[in-house]
Amino acid sequence: MSLYRVFDIAGSGLSAQALRLNTTASNIANAESVSSSLDTTYRGRHPVFAAQYDQALGQQNGAGVQVLGIVESDAPLTTEYNPSHPLADENGFIYKPNVNIMEEMANMISASRSYDANVQIADAAKQMLTRTLSLGQR
């Protein structure tokens, strides 16, 4: 029965949104992780979503969402002149991550709302299936 597929679809959405929440948490946690060189500075991470299709049935039959990978943001890093900082390089500069806290907060809210929506989909499918399984019972 195809209603069971809704669980797979909602499940793929749950894991994708959970991964998005994970990267957002990592970004916010590392927002102040300063470093003494450009190469070792933390950069914001974001997952890339793509629609998944049922290989046997073609493009019309979706099978949820998949995460293609995680990309690092290429926004410029913040350079700060702070010679008294223990991590300052020989010229007195420290490097801060390119994480925008406002963007990350908005991203977090969006991810948790989408997560909620997916849970509700699975819940609705469960109710429909329960009703179907008890069809004709007294």
Place this chain on the structure above:
Amino acid sequence: MAISFKNAFGLHEQGMLLREQRTVLLADNIVNADTPGYKAKDLDFKVALANAQERQSTPINRTHEKHFEISTSSRSEVKFRLADQTDTGDGNSVDIHRERNAFTENSMEYQSSMQFLNSKIGGLRKALGGQS
């Protein structure tokens, strides 16, 4: 009057299968609400039900296991939704509110089909049991 299960259930059987198919499509839309380039899809219920009716009246049965499976459905039932907002920045045409409304509506309609079937089954049960 003879008791016919097929007549008793009528089109509700087909209707429920279509509702199920639509549930999967709408779930897919909601799950892909954040996927760049994803286009929302929906079932053209009128066309789909007409196709189902046609299938019911002229069923093609396979009488041998080596026969090809032929589906009379033209597969034109699933269509892309016209987007309210033409440019969302990432090519995604899912309006999450609209999809969630459609999903709730669809599951309510599924449950009402179920209610009809339940009463039909209740009626048949009564007819079979007779008055004792």
